[in-house]
Amino acid sequence: xxxxxxxxxLNNDSLLLRLQERFGEVVRKPDLPYGLLTLxxxxxxxxxxxxxxxxxxxxxxIYLTDITAVHYPxxxxxxxxxxxxxxxxxxxxIRLKVYINGVNPxxxxxxxxxxxxxxxxxxxxxxxxxxxxxxxxxxxxxNMDDMEAFPMRKEFPLEDPNRVDKKDxxxxx
Amino acid sequence: xxxxxxxxxxxxxxxxxxxxxxxxxTLNLGPTHPATHGVxxxxxxMDGERIxxxxxxxxxxxxxxxxxxxxxxxxxxxxxxxxxxxxxxxINNMGWHMTVEKLLNIEMPKRVDYMRVIxxxxxxxxxxxxxxxxxxxxxxxxxxxxxxxxEREKIYEIYEEICGSRLTTNIGRIGxxxxxxxxxxxxxxxxxVKRFPAVLAEFTQLFDRNRIFIERTSxxxxxxxxTALDYSWSGPILRxxxxxxxxxxxxxxxxxxxxDFDIPVGTNGDVxxxxxxxxxxxxxxLRIIEQALSKLEKExxxxxxxxxxxxxxxxxxxxxxxxxxxxxHFKIVMGEIETPKSEVYHAxxxxxxxxxxxxxxxxxxxxxxxxFRRPSFVNYAMYAxxxxxxxxSDAILNMSSLNVIAGELDA
Numbered sequence: 001x002x003x004x005x006x007x008x009x010l011n012n013d014s015l016l017l018r019l020q021e022r023f024g025e026v027v028r029k030p031d032l033p034y035g036l037l038t039l040x041x042x043x044x045x046x047x048x049x050x051x052x053x054x055x056x057x058x059x060x061x062i063y064l065t066d067i068t069a070v071h072y073p074x075x076x077x078x079x080x081x082x083x084x085x086x087x088x089x090x091x092x093x094i095r096l097k098v099y100i101n102g103v104n105p106x107x108x109x110x111x112x113x114x115x116x117x118x119x120x121x122x123x124x125x126x127x128x129x130x131x132x133x134x135x136x137x138x139x140x141x142x143n144m145d146d147m148e149a150f151p152m153r154k155e156f157p158l159e160d161p162n163r164v165d166k167k168d169x170x171x172x173x
Numbered sequence: 174x175x176x177x178x179x180x181x182x183x184x185x186x187x188x189x190x191x192x193x194x195x196x197x198x199t200l201n202l203g204p205t206h207p208a209t210h211g212v213x214x215x216x217x218x219m220d221g222e223r224i225x226x227x228x229x230x231x232x233x234x235x236x237x238x239x240x241x242x243x244x245x246x247x248x249x250x251x252x253x254x255x256x257x258x259x260x261x262x263x264i265n266n267m268g269w270h271m272t273v274e275k276l277l278n279i280e281m282p283k284r285v286d287y288m289r290v291i292x293x294x295x296x297x298x299x300x301x302x303x304x305x306x307x308x309x310x311x312x313x314x315x316x317x318x319x320x321x322x323x324e325r326e327k328i329y330e331i332y333e334e335i336c337g338s339r340l341t342t343n344i345g346r347i348g349x350x351x352x353x354x355x356x357x358x359x360x361x362x363x364x365x366v367k368r369f370p371a372v373l374a375e376f377t378q379l380f381d382r383n384r385i386f387i388e389r390t391s392x393x394x395x396x397x398x399x400t401a402l403d404y405s406w407s408g409p410i411l412r413x414x415x416x417x418x419x420x421x422x423x424x425x426x427x428x429x430x431x432x433d434f435d436i437p438v439g440t441n442g443d444v445x446x447x448x449x450x451x452x453x454x455x456x457x458x459l460r461i462i463e464q465a466l467s468k469l470e471k472e473x474x475x476x477x478x479x480x481x482x483x484x485x486x487x488x489x490x491x492x493x494x495x496x497x498x499x500x501x502h503f504k505i506v507m508g509e510i511e512t513p514k515s516e517v518y519h520a521x522x523x524x525x526x527x528x529x530x531x532x533x534x535x536x537x538x539x540x541x542x543x544x545f546r547r548p549s550f551v552n553y554a555m556y557a558x559x560x561x562x563x564x565x566s567d568a569i570l571n572m573s574s575l576n577v578i579a580g581e582l583d584a
Contacts, residue, residue, distance in 0.1 A: 033515045034275055063418075064405050065520075068544040070533060084518060084531070084546075088418060095518065116405030119554035127239075142232035142583060151240060158244050 010058060010090040012037045018059065022052060038095040043107045046083075046098050050113055053085055053094065061085040061094060067110065067120035069128040071102065073154045078102030079130060083110070100130070102153075109135040127152035197225055200565075204233050208569045210307055211579035215557060222564050227557040231550075235583040242543040246508045247273050248347055248486060250543070255341035257547060258581040260303050261296035261524040262342045263332070268521035271426055272530040273347045276517045279481050284472035285349045286428035287465045291362060292335070292344060293427070293521075294458040294465075298369070299325050300524030301409075301451040304576040308448055309380060311573045312389045317379045324372050327365050334358035348485030349478025359466075366462055369455075377452055390444040394559060394571035397442060404555040407548050408526025410575060413450045414442030420522040427521075431468065432461050444574040483510055508538030525549050525576055549581035 010018075015037060019027045026045045031038040041049050053061040065084040072078050077099035086093050100107055109132035110117040121132040122141040129150035132138055140147065149156050203214035214230040238253045245253075254265035267289050274281065302325045306318035329339040335358050336344045336351070345351065380386045396406075401414045411418055417436045421429040437453035439446030478485050482501050491498035504510055514536045520529040526548030535541040552575055560568045 034517045036518055038516075062402055065527065066529060066531065066544070066546045068531060070542045082531070084529070088416075088423070091423060093518070114405060115403045115558075116551060116554060119550065120405075123550070140232075142235040144232075151237065156240075158240055 010087070010092055012092070015059065015090075015092065015094065018056075019049070019052075023049060036093050036095055038097065040097045040099065043081075043098050043100050046081075046096070047108050047110065047113070049096065050083065050085070050110055053087075054113055059087060060089050061087045061092075063088060064110070064114040064116055064120075065093070067117060067124055069124045069130055069152075071128060071153045073102070075099070079105045079128060081107055081124070081130060105130040106133055107131070108133050109138075111135055126150070129153070196220070202227075202565075202568075204230075208311065209572060211577070213572065213577065213579065213582075215560070217560070217565070217568075219565065222566070224560045224563050224565060224568055227560045227568075229553065229557045231553070232583050234579050238584045239543055239545065242540055245539050246506070247540070248505065250540070251345075251347075252341065252343050254545075255343055256580050257545060257584060258300070258523060258525065258528070258549065258578045259340055260578055261300040262340065263292045263296040263344045264521060264523050265528065266342060266344050267293055267427065268519065268523070268528050268530060270345055270347050271521065272517060272519040272532055274479075275519050276515065276532060276534055277347075277481070277484055277512060279348055279479050279484065281349070281427075281479050282472075282476050283428060283431075284469060284476045285478060287431075287468050287472065288350060288354060288477065289345070289427045290429065290432070291462050291465045291469075292332075294461045295328050295331060295362075295365075297458050297524050298455050299328050300576070301455050304524075304574070305376075305448055305451050308390075308444070308570065308573045309386075311570055312386055314379060314383070314386065317376045320372055320376050324365070324369055327361070327368075331358055331361045331365065334361055346478065346486055348481050351486075351488075353475060353477040362462065363466065366459055366466070369459060373452065373455055380448070381452075387445060390448060390570060390574075392441070393444045393567045394563065394574070395441045395443040396555075396559065400555075401442065405551050406526065406555070408523065408552070409450045409454060410442075410447050410552060411526065412436060413439035413446035415440055420520050420527050424520065426519070432464050434461050434464075444570050447574045512536055520546070523548055525578065525581065526552060545584055547581045547584055549577045550584070553577045553582055 012032060016030050019039065027039045027041050027049065029040040053059050063086040065086050068082050070080040070082060072080065079100050079102040081098045081100065083096040084093060098107060107130060109121055111121065112134065119141060121135055122138060124130055125132060125138050126140045126143050127150060143151065197218045197220055200217045200219045201214065202217055203209045204212045212233040215227045216230065217227045218225040242250050242253060251266055251269055254269045255262040257265050302321040306321045309317040332342050332344065333339055335354055336342055396414055398414045398416050401411050407418065415438050417438050419436045422436060434457045437450045439450050486505055487498035487502050492502045512534055514534060516533040518529060518531045520527050527546065528548055529546030531544040531546065532540050533542040556572065556575065
């Protein structure tokens with residue numbers, strides 16, 4: 001596999017500039033928590049953005065580090081799908097967030113770009129109930145198949161709420 | 174034969190009584206098969222000795238760590254990380270501490286960094302000892318495993334000296350270590366560094382040029398760089414394909430930039446290359462430990478944590494006798510500390526690859542969301558697809574050399 005050598009290494013500023021040049025308003029709310037460029041985008045364009053990041057000759061974000069999700073029940077778009085990508089030649093990471101509707105969460109699958117997205121998306125589906133459209137095998141992966149709830153959503157209690165042995169009054173609270 | 178393979182699609186069971194292929198038999202490899210070294214189930218469709226397709230079933234020891242972590246203060250999450258990759262718990266512990274320290278902007282003293290490097294490299298050695306030892310057992314050579322396991326015991330004794338426990342170590346605190354390394358532990362580390370190269374040489378002599386071993390492993394489960402990157406592989410198995418991605422060099426943490434070491438890479442990405450890469454990594458780890466020991470001698474003695482009383486749990490005797498320590502202890506335990514509302518991703522080079530912690534903090538008592546990027550989980554995704562067309566005995570070796578740890582796979 002040939003990696004193109006890059007004379008001018010990309011940094012967070014030039015990366016952001018490139019993305020804004022190419023996508024305009026589609027990538028927004030740039031943030032830099034602890035030096036990791038974080039951008040927000042839409043679910044309709046996410047594959048396009050990921051593909052650009054992966055295949056552009058200067059960017060080369062060829063490595064999909066992680067896909068996961070976060071649940072924000074108080075927000076209107078209550079589900080955030082988070083992608084972490086890594087560009088080896090630039091020594092740079094990027095984080096992309098897509099906020100989607102939490103009632104019927106749907107987002108296109110990244111399995112067409114990376115086969116490794118398969119299990120990451122299955123795990124995210126398993127815990128958050130996010131439908132990855134176009135995923136070849138979207139089944140539960142860590143939980144049992146006949147489970148009905150999506151346990152990482154905030155409304156799902158950590159312990160059985162019917163338990164009485166851990167009530168506060170046993171501890172004088 | 175070629176026909177039956179081309180009909181199969183990945184991750185779809187194919188057995189059908191009405192099908193003309195009905196001579197395929199279904200084989201349940203696992204979940205408690207002695208050759209899988211852990212709770213792994215693969216439902217395989219077999220054509221004689223050859224695997225036609227397979228489906229990995231995982232999650233047998235899923236313990237919902239991410240959910241539990243949302244209900245625990247930061248310092249109580251360390252014991253959860255112990256139980257991810259339990260063959261090298263200290264790396265997980267340190268990775269978690271460093272994630273929180275990054276969030277809290279804690280600057281660590283160099284001495285603590287070097288002490289952490291020693292512990293992490295010892296942990297890497299234990300993990301590779303397990304993997305390569307077991308690989309030997311699976312190819313039919315039991316004795317090499319015993320030589321190495323004896324040395325793992327010595328490393329566990331070092332852990333014991335430092336933190337009191339052996340497997341689920343819970344080493345260190347957020348902000349440093351709970352206590353300084355005592356003289357005896359330094360002696361044990363030095364003794365280990367002195368003794369281990371000879372043992373490793375003895376082990377590699379048994380295998381490296383062993384004809385049976387080479388014929389069982391060379392060319393088995395060979396993966397090229399493109400496929401490995403497509404599946405987001407990391408760690409020794411990615412480096413065995415020839416790509417030199419190592420988090421310790423790519424994004425140095427815990428002062429790894431101060432050390433001089435090489436990243437071994439393979440060429441074919443087969444089981445033999447993975448074995449060779451792990452052996453060389455053990456030697457490089459020893460190099461790093463030696464350098465760290467000599468660097469420690471130049472550092473001022475007695476520093477084993479950063480000066481951050483608001484985040485570092487004070488020692489118990491101070492809590493009982495000192496007002497400030499009591500206040501800080503109370504605040505940390507009750508979750509009254511001020512933490513930035515932000516998010517942080519921190520990755521360390523675990524023994525199996527990039528171990529990442531994605532932490533979202535809302536300023537509360539516990540993380541709003543904590544996600545573990547577990548290398549075993551990501552690496553194992555390729556196992557069933559790559560087993561297609563492989564002999565069952567090769568697939569067993571392939572699983573050993575991937576070094577998938579059930580605790581890390583299922584979190």
